[in-house]
Amino acid sequence: MNNVTLKKLAEELKMAPSTVSRALRDSHEISQETKDRVKALAAKLDFQPNPHASSLRKNQSRTIAVIIPEIQNNFFSQVMNGVEEVARQKGYHVLIYLTHEDQKREMDILHLLRSGRVEGVMISVSNTTKSFEHLEAYRKEEIPLIFFDRVCESMEVPCITTDDTGAAFKATEHLLKAGCKKIAFLSMAGNLSISCGRKSGYIKALTKFGLSGNELVIECGPDDETNRQKIRELLQSEQRPDGIFAAVEKFAVNTYEVCKELEIKVPQQLKVISFSNLSAAALFNPPLSTIVQPAYDIGREAANILFKIIDKKKLLNTEKKVVIPSHLVIRESTIGKHYPKPSVFLKQ
Amino acid sequence: MNNVTLKKLAEELKMAPSTVSRALRDSHEISQETKDRVKALAAKLDFQPNPHASSLRKNQSRTIAVIIPEIQNNFFSQVMNGVEEVARQKGYHVLIYLTHEDQKREMDILHLLRSGRVEGVMISVSNTTKSFEHLEAYRKEEIPLIFFDRVCESMEVPCITTDDTGAAFKATEHLLKAGCKKIAFLSMAGNLSISCGRKSGYIKALTKFGLSGNELVIECGPDDETNRQKIRELLQSEQRPDGIFAAVEKFAVNTYEVCKELEIKVPQQLKVISFSNLSAAALFNPPLSTIVQPAYDIGREAANILFKIIDKKKLLNTEKKVVIPSHLVIRESTIGKHYPKPSVFLKQ
DNA sequence: AATATTTATGTAAACTGTTCCGAAATTCAT
DNA sequence: ATGAATTTCGGAACAGTTTACATAAATATT
Numbered sequence: 001m002n003n004v005t006l007k008k009l010a011e012e013l014k015m016a017p018s019t020v021s022r023a024l025r026d027s028h029e030i031s032q033e034t035k036d037r038v039k040a041l042a043a044k045l046d047f048q049p050n051p052h053a054s055s056l057r058k059n060q061s062r063t064i065a066v067i068i069p070e071i072q073n074n075f076f077s078q079v080m081n082g083v084e085e086v087a088r089q090k091g092y093h094v095l096i097y098l099t100h101e102d103q104k105r106e107m108d109i110l111h112l113l114r115s116g117r118v119e120g121v122m123i124s125v126s127n128t129t130k131s132f133e134h135l136e137a138y139r140k141e142e143i144p145l146i147f148f149d150r151v152c153e154s155m156e157v158p159c160i161t162t163d164d165t166g167a168a169f170k171a172t173e174h175l176l177k178a179g180c181k182k183i184a185f186l187s188m189a190g191n192l193s194i195s196c197g198r199k200s201g202y203i204k205a206l207t208k209f210g211l212s213g214n215e216l217v218i219e220c221g222p223d224d225e226t227n228r229q230k231i232r233e234l235l236q237s238e239q240r241p242d243g244i245f246a247a248v249e250k251f252a253v254n255t256y257e258v259c260k261e262l263e264i265k266v267p268q269q270l271k272v273i274s275f276s277n278l279s280a281a282a283l284f285n286p287p288l289s290t291i292v293q294p295a296y297d298i299g300r301e302a303a304n305i306l307f308k309i310i311d312k313k314k315l316l317n318t319e320k321k322v323v324i325p326s327h328l329v330i331r332e333s334t335i336g337k338h339y340p341k342p343s344v345f346l347k348q
Numbered sequence: 349m350n351n352v353t354l355k356k357l358a359e360e361l362k363m364a365p366s367t368v369s370r371a372l373r374d375s376h377e378i379s380q381e382t383k384d385r386v387k388a389l390a391a392k393l394d395f396q397p398n399p400h401a402s403s404l405r406k407n408q409s410r411t412i413a414v415i416i417p418e419i420q421n422n423f424f425s426q427v428m429n430g431v432e433e434v435a436r437q438k439g440y441h442v443l444i445y446l447t448h449e450d451q452k453r454e455m456d457i458l459h460l461l462r463s464g465r466v467e468g469v470m471i472s473v474s475n476t477t478k479s480f481e482h483l484e485a486y487r488k489e490e491i492p493l494i495f496f497d498r499v500c501e502s503m504e505v506p507c508i509t510t511d512d513t514g515a516a517f518k519a520t521e522h523l524l525k526a527g528c529k530k531i532a533f534l535s536m537a538g539n540l541s542i543s544c545g546r547k548s549g550y551i552k553a554l555t556k557f558g559l560s561g562n563e564l565v566i567e568c569g570p571d572d573e574t575n576r577q578k579i580r581e582l583l584q585s586e587q588r589p590d591g592i593f594a595a596v597e598k599f600a601v602n603t604y605e606v607c608k609e610l611e612i613k614v615p616q617q618l619k620v621i622s623f624s625n626l627s628a629a630a631l632f633n634p635p636l637s638t639i640v641q642p643a644y645d646i647g648r649e650a651a652n653i654l655f656k657i658i659d660k661k662k663l664l665n666t667e668k669k670v671v672i673p674s675h676l677v678i679r680e681s682t683i684g685k686h687y688p689k690p691s692v693f694l695k696q
Numbered sequence: 697a698a699t700a701t702t703t704a705t706g707t708a709a710a711c712t713g714t715t716c717c718g719a720a721a722t723t724c725a726t
Numbered sequence: 727a728t729g730a731a732t733t734t735c736g737g738a739a740c741a742g743t744t745t746a747c748a749t750a751a752a753t754a755t756t
Binding site: 046048049050051052053055056061063070071072073074077078080081084085088093094095096097098112114115116117253256257260278279280282283284285286287 | 394396397398399400401403404409411418419420421422425426428429432433436441442443444445446453462463464465601604605608626627628630631632633634635
């Protein structure tokens with residue numbers, strides 16, 4: 001630990017600590033000569049102000065927290081990338097916390113953060129989160145809070161999301177136009193807005209194509225084998241679908257695994273599309289059509305808005321609920337009669 | 349911000365702050381009755397001790413930092429997962445910093461951390477890092493430091509790695525046994541131990557099979573298009589290889605992209621193997637043979653050792669240089685005459 | 697020249713929890 | 727009962743930085 005403190009600097013320079021403090025921060029009320037002397041010695045001794053003392057005094061930690069369900073997920077790691085970038089430019093530090101989709105952990109983490117350790121929190125709530133008291137309680141602490149992707153709409157808190165409903169609608173519509181008659185939706189458990197949004201986009205599209213009542217929703221979860229079992233049953237049942245729309249990447253992977261196992265041909269016998277930020281989706285067999293979320297931008301935008309709140313700037317109305325569009329990347333897994341073969345090399 | 353402080357508690361209870369402090373930490377020199385009264389009120393008012401005051405006085409922040417080149421990478425995100433898990437159990441917080449493979453950023457970050465903000469640092473050094481003065485300087489601060497995966501061997505610092513040389517040897521040997529005569533190695537730039545280790549494993553295997561002098565090393569980097577261009581040239585050249593060994597996942601993806609573009613058949617015309625922690629590698633076309641690194645375990649182990657140092661426990665000699673083996677997962681991308689067809693469903 | 701203003705620096709308090717030292721109060725041993 | 731030891735708690739210093747206020751000197755104003 002660097003143990004040269006401001007006081008020692010002051011002693012060495014025969015000045016008051018306040019003078020040193022001000023000189024280092026280029027206060028106008030310090031003469032250039034003094035500033036130069038102070039800075040020279042500070043540089044020489046590699047003085048680093050103690051962040052805890054500073055945080056205590058100023059009541060600001062220059063730190064934010066990001067709470068996400070998991071990090072082994074391209075979406076969330078891209079978000080982290082965006083957040084870190086913005087925070088770094090701002091001179092802020094980023095604490096990372098993982099809930100592993102567990103409400104209890106989420107509550108514990110939020111509780112930990114109710115003490116001035118961070119100046120703001122960005123959270124994508126766990127899908128097992130049923131009640132929002134812990135979030136409400138946190139908001140009452142008046143520490144800036146932002147939701148991204150997995151939001152809690154009932155709360156008066158800025159949200160950065162993508163257009164889940166619209167994107168799901170487009171994905172389903174795409175499957176229908178490709179010739180699917182019976183589409184299963186692999187849904188994420190929980191009652192999050194994101195789950196509901198995607199499901200409702202799916203249902204809307206079915207309705208538009210006169211297939212209302214034909215919904216086929218399978219709830220999948222964190223365990224791969226359980227998911228595979230459910231998908232296996234689905235694909236071996238009487239009501240075997242000819243299209244699958246996976247709400248998250250993981251379920252599409254499970255679907256591919258089962259298809260391989262059961263030797264079901266994609267897209268001939270089954271078309272598959274999924275929300276996914278996996279860049280390698282283009283290399284799958286067959287290349288997987290995806291709805292790509294603007295994860296990096298969501299991270300950046302969320303961080304920018306969080307810092308605006310931290311800096312007590314007034315938010316524009318458009319910044320309270322930000323929706324950044326996702327886009328469809330069509331690849332072979334959904335190629336059908338109405339679509340031509342895509343060019344051989346489709347980026348992303 | 350929760351503004352109930354220890355002093356206010358003390359005032360309310362008509363006690364001295366010191367008594368309250370001790371009662372909350374279950375000091376033996378406080379009567380049970382007093383402890384109960386203090387804790388009851390603390391719970392009622394949801395008192396959270398100010399972490400900065402505590403850190404300042406005790407000179408410990410209960411925070412560690414993880415510095416990695418990037419987070420959009422399965423290896424590093426799995427490492428983070430392991431680290432977070434251990435830290436959480438220890439009651440520590442985790443700061444994350446990304447260098448984006450840039451030595452300057454790495455230096456800046458390390459400089460930031462020379463001030464007691466964290467109690468320890470775990471780093472996987474950037475591949476553009478040529479000099480290690482910033483790391484040496486940091487070590488001199490006597491803040492616990494740990495290297496993982498991308499280490500700097502010349503320094504007297506604990507390292508947690510995988511057996512890069514051995515794993516690369518096995519991968520190359522596997523290609524050779526599968527019938528490859530000319531194997532190209534897509535190397536990561538820089539002079540890191542990890543690059544050298546993998547390259548030397550590759551060369552060792554060639555030598556063992558009487559192919560010394562036939563090395564074909566292509567340096568790849570962060571830019572996809574540049575990499576594809578290099579691979580394209582390689583695969584269209586006179587000395588076109590029949591096997592490619594990618595030092596990192598990204599380069600294997602680039603290779604697949606070029607193969608698709610040039611309509612080169614894997615594994616018939618070209619066998620491909622890569623270091624990779626991508627679980628979806630099994631779904632590639634064709635399924636990609638990989639060397640899977642024990643990323644989660646590396647993260648856990650590195651964190652455990654870091655905490656041992658923080659707690660000033662003596663390290664065993666075996667804990668100073670920990671090597672956790674990687675394992676080969678053979679899939680269709682390297683199937684050749686000496687290998688049978690793998691079972692249809694290979695996990696991972 | 698006398699007062700007002702500006703400039704440059706020092707003094708001391710504040711931020712909040714921890715801890716050293718000492719003082720009652722209680723218990724124990726003799 | 728007396729002294730010693732133990733238990734329980736308070737007082738005050740302390741960690742390092744920032745800042746409101748004060749002070750002194752220098753400059754400006756009338």
